[in-house]
Amino acid sequence: MIACSGKKDPVGPMYLPTQPIVLKDWKFETKPSFAEEFDYTGKPDPAKWGYDVGGSGWGNNELEYYTDNLSNAGVANGKLTITARKEEIGNRNITSARLVTKNKADFLYGRFEISAKLPSGKGTWPAIWMLPTDWVYGGWPQSGEIDIMEHVGYEQDVVHITTHCEAYYFKINTQKTSTKKIDGVSTAFHKYRVDWTPDAIRGFIDDQMIFETFNENKGPKYWPFDKRFHILLNLAIGGDWGGAKGVDDNIFPASMEVDYVRVYKLIEQ
Secondary structure, eight states: OOSSOOOOSOOSSOOOOSSOOOOOOOOBOSSOSEEEOOOSOBSOOTTTOEEOOBOSOTTTTBOOEEOOOTTTEEEETTEEEEEEEEEEETTEEEEEOEEEOTTTSEESSEEEEEEEEOOOSTTEEEEEEEEESSOTTOTTTTTOEEEEEEOOTTSTTEEEEEEEOSSSOGGGTOOEEEEEEOTTTTTSOEEEEEEEOSSEEEEEETTEEEEEEEOOSSOTTTOOTTSOEEEEEEEEEBSTTTTTTOOOGGGOSEEEEEEEEEEEOBOOO
16 A cells, blocks of 8 residues: 555646546535544544554655554644654654544545645655545555645645546556645645545645546546545655655654544535
């Protein structure tokens, strides 16, 4: 399983289809079906969040060991804070956290909105993303990946939105991706959003669309996004992409803050 996309530097402009695709006028409910406002104190709500734990490198040669410790993922003052720290555990000397809604809140289509403030510093690699819960079409990338937000610290304020599948993914340099320079991603909260329908996946930053990819109706090799996915929030350190220009030892502790996570159901037509 790949952690985030592990991809190279940004590729190309927003993807456009090679032929016209007729899209339905999908709507979303106005009240969220899943809402995490982080209006409590302590560890993340276990009814909503689980943890990926370990220091395997997560498919990208990452440096951190993910824990379920409060010091790496804690809620206070209306926010979730995921913190990477310089401390030894297992075979690693950096700890962090990777939260998942898998088997607690899984989704097929919807509008996904997350308000977050990102870390800064060379070597940080925060991500807000989605993976398949059941891997119906096979291992990564066959069953797909949706990256709502990725950021690497050596490109401050450059945000990436991407999808991966068997036909379009970073190791063959065909991923569908868009990037945008957003001032102040580490000093202010910004809203990262994906609208996922049977026809398309669209990505937004502060409600401005910067990414769009379409269902070409050519089967799961091109569109595995018709099965349930879950949400991941994590802060990686180093790795093939995040550490491509090294890791600054002075960045620790480094934190990503999340104000809320809200999911709105697609209205059936």
